[in-house]
Structures are given as C-alpha cells and as structure tokens.
Amino acid sequence: MQYHDSIEQAEQKMHAAIKQLQLWHIPATPTNYAVSYHYLNQNSKQLNSAIEKQLATGKKIDNFFLAEAYRQYVLKQSAFRSELIDDLDEVLVDLHANSTQSSVCTNHLINQLDHNISNLQSTNKNEVFSAIKQIRQNTKHFKLAQEKLAEQLRLSQRSTDALRSELDEVKKEVYLDPLTGLYNRKAMTKHLDTWLSNDPTKHVAAIVVNIDHFSQMNERFGPLLSDVLLAKIAKKVSSYVGESGLPIRSAGDEFLILLPDVERNIAGEIAEKIRQGVEKLRFVSSKSGTRLPPMTLSIGVSDYNVATSANAIIKQTRALISDISQTLTNHVNIANT
Template structure:
C-alpha cells in the first residue's frame, strides 16, 4: 500500500481533502481527490511545492490544472518512461560512437598491414622462407580485409539504425510536450522552455499573452463537447499562426491559452494580441451535420511582462488578473497590465 494511514488518520485527511476541494470549487472525482490527498499527506515534495506556489500566486486550480498535476507527479508510467527515454538515448549515442571508432581503428590497422607488407617485400627478395611467410601474411591480410568490409557494412547498418532510433526517441519525447487535442505545447514544455530561456539570459524580458474563449462553457452546453473540441483545435491553430519560431504557444487550461514571447516589449505584445483577437473573430464555423452556421467565436486577451522579482506562478496569476479585466470590460478585447495601474 502507498499510505500506511490508520482509519482515524485517513478520515482526518479525507475531511481536509473535502474542504480543499470545496474551497477550490473542484469536483470530487478520482483525479482531483488523488492530487488533493497526496498534497494533504505531504509526502510528494515536488507536488506540494508546485501547489503552494500556485496558491500563493492565486492561480486557479481547475480540472485541467489538476489533471496536469496528476500526470506530472502521480503517474509512475510518466516517470519511468522519461527514465527509459534517457537511458535509451544514451545507449544509442554510445552505440553510434563505438561503431564509428571501431570502423576507423580497423581501417587504420589494415593500412598499417599493407604498409608493412610492402616494406617486407623489398627486404626478402632473396629469402625463400621469408617470402613464403610474407605471402601467407598477405593472404591473411586479404582475408581479414574481406571480413573487415563485411563488418564495416554491418557497422554502417547499425549506425543508420541507431540514427533512426534516436530520431524516433526524439519524436516520442516531443509528443510528451504537446497537448493531444490542439497540438500546442503543454505546461511541461512551457517550464522546460522557460528554464532554457533563463539559463541563456537570466534577466531576459518575456511577454505573456493570456487567451480565453468567451462564453465557451455555454457553447459546449448548447452544441456538445465534440463540436467544442473542433472549435478549440481550430482556434488554437489560428493562435499558433501568429507566433514566430522564437515564441511558444501553450494550452494552459480547458479553453485557455498562453503565448510566451521572449525579447518582446509590452507594446509589441499588445499589437500581436490584437492581431490574434481579430484573426479569431474572423473565423467562421459551420456544423457538418446540420450545415448551419455556428455562433461567432471571440476571445479575450491579457498582456503582461514578467518581473524578475516574482516567481513564475505569481506572474501567471498577475496575467490572469489582466485577462479578467478584459472580461469585465465586455470581452472580445485586449487589456494590458498598464491598465491595472492607470
């Protein structure tokens, strides 16, 4: 068993879990309950630290966030898969390196044999016994060269296979960083990219555009989740089309997205956000079943700049406040953090 709680301890934790779920307005389904129980138990340090940071930054804990926490911290298969990927990638790299070294060493050895045989041939012209020995050496060298050529072909095959395997491993690792519905990056990819950006330049300026589909819960209720998923996917594709290769489009929640833009100021990020808003507003959707035009989809956006005096969860919380202002002002518009202080 994972926990060695007594009945009394389990009951006390269950009450705390229930209270936590109620405060966060979360349904008590297995995923949410498991994450909360793990958090209340306090054994999973990484999970506890992540939730504490989110709570301190006033980041809402919705079903999407809880599912992400469950996948990252409570699914053993993910941890084991990551370790297997790392081990396999290391093995493939070593195998490719060994095959290259072996081929070079064999080629050098044969070249030395040829050179030595040529030199001996000049020295043993009048020595019959030495001549026979040299002839045998040349025969063995020829046989060895033939086997070496066969081995080299096998090494080349192995080398090609190792490169193919390495490519497949990279693809598998990449898939773990993508949201399966929209194809945008997930939270794990976001954290990885942030680590890279800040390791390259600790004081790097990063702008964030928080995006939320307006009244999407009503849309799902009226037309069903299947059509809602299609809408999400197409909106995500439109959002991604406005992001340059240096930026990172992320699905951060159920109908929420986040665009991270390194080395971009607040004004430029606001202009990009307005382009995204207009692009999504122009989208038109038709039901494939009824052929009827569906209601226009709009988005609200909030733009902010990362401050190095805050942690990332505080920044996301502040960005969510900027986005909330856009909703309060009537939705389908862009708001900036500058509007919060003006």
C-alpha cells in the same frame, strides 16, 4: 478488480463516481470517470491533494484539470519518466556519433596500412615478402571483420531509429496537450530551464490568450463541440508562432505563447494579429449545420527573465486580463512596466 471489490461494491462506487462528476458539473467521460473513481477511493494522496487544493482556492474543476490529473496521477507520468526519456535520447545521440567516428577512424587506418605496404624496406627480401604477405592477410581479415561490424551497426542503427520514433511518441504524451497538440506546462518548465542554463540573462515575451465566454459556449453546445472549437482556435493561435516560439495550453480555455528574445511591443503586434485572426473565423456545426457565434479573445502581453517560474509567468500575465474580463472582451492589454 483493482480494489478487489465485490460486484455490489463496484456498482456503488461507480454510481458515487458519476455523482461526484455531476457535483463538479463535469461530463462522465472515461478520463473524468477514472479520476473521480480514484479520488473517491483515495488511491493517490497526491491526486486527492491536488483536487482539494483546486477546490479550496475556488478554482473550477474542468475537463482540462481532470485530463492533467489523469496523466500525472493515474497514469503516473512522473518527473523520473521525463528525465529517463532525456537520458535515453542523449545516449542514442552519443551512440550514433561514436559509431560514425569509429567507422571513419577504422577506414582511415585500413587506407594507411594499404598505402604503406610499398614503403616497407629491408635488406632481406624474404623477410620483406613475408611481412607484406602477413600484412595483407591481416588487412583482409580485418576488412572482413569490419564488414560484419558495419552490418551490425546498420542493424543497430535501424533499431535505434525505431527506438527514437517510440521515444518521440512518448514525448508527445509527456509534453503535448492531446486535444490541441500544443505544449503543456511540463514542456514550458523544461524550456525555461534550458533557456536559463544557456543564457541566464535571456528574456521572453509572454502572450496569454483567453477565449471570451467559452464556459457559456460549453454549457450551450456541450463539451464535444466545445473541444472541436478549442482545437481549431488553438491551431489558429499557433499559426502565428514562429519556430523559436513556444505555444502552450495553460488552462482549459487559455493558451500561453512564449517568444524568446522578442521585445514586448513586437509581442503586442503579434497578439493583435492573433486577436484579429480568430475574430474572423466562422464556425458551423457539421452535424446540424447551425452557424455558431463568432469567437473572440482577450489577450495580455508582458515579458520576463527566463529565471521566472512558469507559474509566476502565467499568473502575472493572466492578471492583465482577468481583472477586467467581466467588462471588457476582445482586446489586447500590454503591460506598462
């Protein structure tokens, strides 16, 4: 219906989309199918350009790449949407702070009026009594109005809390990888920008984590089981990251950890703990009861100034293990310079 196709045309495009996925050696999941369908219909120049660039550089079209493409180009989670979320978040914080301050000031004013009534002085007692009566009436009316305002603010606060909860859910869609729950590259760029604006001299240690022979595991056991393994390994990896650290899913079977203000040798020790922790994991298929092969990691460690781009950090840290990954696995390689 989206392209006003006839039933015959729609069936032809459906088969073509599935065939395209087969050429990419990708399973026909709903997400993958949607991207393939949009790609063949050339509905998004940006989507087609991203896929063609991926193919031209010899990089693999995998589930991770298509999931990112689906969110960015099919669902159209644009930069504007991210900026809008941030703006709304700031407005909500300001509204809550202003409302609180307004209530405090109003209560203070009322207390001062009540306290100073007895200090009114005049040579004419009738005028004093009249003034006191008027002040008390105004104060009473003001208090009633404030009580109504306070109730409105309580209702507004509940609405604000509900909106904030919705925004948190949207942020998860924008900044989190849905399979692993780790941050995505968009979140990485946002954090780097924030760190840079706060302190241009800040350094971060970077740990790139690659799962050894994961593509063979995927081919042998299928994408569903591979996704389960990936999620479990991601959880284990992130368990070694403190509150200030940023665990990211940077590629299909690759994670990146950013540790602000952590020295490279300390990051190397953390990387070794991660390697050993995953090496000790044992996996069993819940469906067949088959014990799966142990999983190991190849890890690279370096550090960067926060002004370094996200792509440069990933590329340069990845190079620490990609050059020797064919001959050496289950190791930690720390940059010399």
